[in-house]
Amino acid sequence: MGIVNVTPDSFSDGGEFSSFERACKHVDLMVAEGAVFIDVGGESTRPGATPVSIEQELERVIPIIKHIAENHDVWISIDTSKPEVMEQAVQAGANMINDVRALQEPGALAMAAKLAVPVCLMHMQGSPETMQDSPEYLDVIDDVIHFFEQRIVACLDAGISRDNLILDPGFGFGKTIEHNYRILACLPRFHELHLPLLIGLSRKSMIGDLLERDVSKRLAGSLAGALIAAQQGAQIIRVHDVPETVDVLKVMSATMASM
Numbered sequence: 001m002g003i004v005n006v007t008p009d010s011f012s013d014g015g016e017f018s019s020f021e022r023a024c025k026h027v028d029l030m031v032a033e034g035a036v037f038i039d040v041g042g043e044s045t046r047p048g049a050t051p052v053s054i055e056q057e058l059e060r061v062i063p064i065i066k067h068i069a070e071n072h073d074v075w076i077s078i079d080t081s082k083p084e085v086m087e088q089a090v091q092a093g094a095n096m097i098n099d100v101r102a103l104q105e106p107g108a109l110a111m112a113a114k115l116a117v118p119v120c121l122m123h124m125q126g127s128p129e130t131m132q133d134s135p136e137y138l139d140v141i142d143d144v145i146h147f148f149e150q151r152i153v154a155c156l157d158a159g160i161s162r163d164n165l166i167l168d169p170g171f172g173f174g175k176t177i178e179h180n181y182r183i184l185a186c187l188p189r190f191h192e193l194h195l196p197l198l199i200g201l202s203r204k205s206m207i208g209d210l211l212e213r214d215v216s217k218r219l220a221g222s223l224a225g226a227l228i229a230a231q232q233g234a235q236i237i238r239v240h241d242v243p244e245t246v247d248v249l250k251v252m253s254a255t256m257a258s259m
């Protein structure tokens with residue numbers, strides 16, 4: 001899954017692809033390089049980022065979703081928590097919802113049920129404004145699994161098909177570096193829930209803080225994380241660096257096919 005952020009203040013591309021044209025070129029390149037999904041985001045969830053209005057978010061994401069739908073045969077995922085954005089994104093051609101708030105915003109469960117597309121439920125402790133202040137868990141794996149169990153029930157009760165659910169432990173969202181590596185080490189535990197796993201650790205601080213590297217120098221660390229996640233059975237890997245990740249995954253697949 002290649003990432004395209006159309007936020008002026010997005011996490012790691014420093015606004016490099018903030019204009020529509022650059023975002024389109026970036027997407028075209030990621031698809032040519034082997035991305036199967038494109039995740040389109042118009043709201044920065046970086047700690048302390050200013051909230052965006054529905055109108056702003058729509059202005060950012062709808063044109064790029066239309067561009068992808070018209071030009072490429074890939075899965076388009078809309079990274080949003082807002083029901084209005086989910087609806088218009090799907091109308092514009094998005095095939096999947098990626099919600100870092102796991103459909104907990106008012107109206108989100110009902111909207112996802114109505115749209116009947118796959119939904120990624122991500123775990124986050126707290127909210128983006130405060131999540132990195134002092135995250136605490138009794139046991140990070142048990143607690144995240146418990147959260148997923150509750151959200152799965154909420155989704156089923158709202159009329160969402162279990163077949164449409166994907167889970168993501170949410171690296172960096174209300175987690176210390178120890179929590180993040182514990183989750184990476186214990187990924188197979190999440191297969192207990194028998195749903196596909198989506199993993200996003202590309203260029204995140206769990207890589208940067210460990211290696212003491214700023215965002216532009218986190219490629220090797222991100223690739224190592226992607227490989228570990230894929231080897232533990234994660235089905236979708238959300239990344240900035242598509243061609244390098246595709247190479248890594250091809251080497252892994254060739255090896256596993258020869259076992």
Ligand code: 7PJ
Pocket residue numbers: 003011012045079098099100120122168170171198199200201202203204238
């Ligand atoms: C994630 C996400 C993630 C899912 C972001 C960044 C921060 N969606 N959106 N999982 N991260 N599902 O890319 O660094 O880990 S925004």
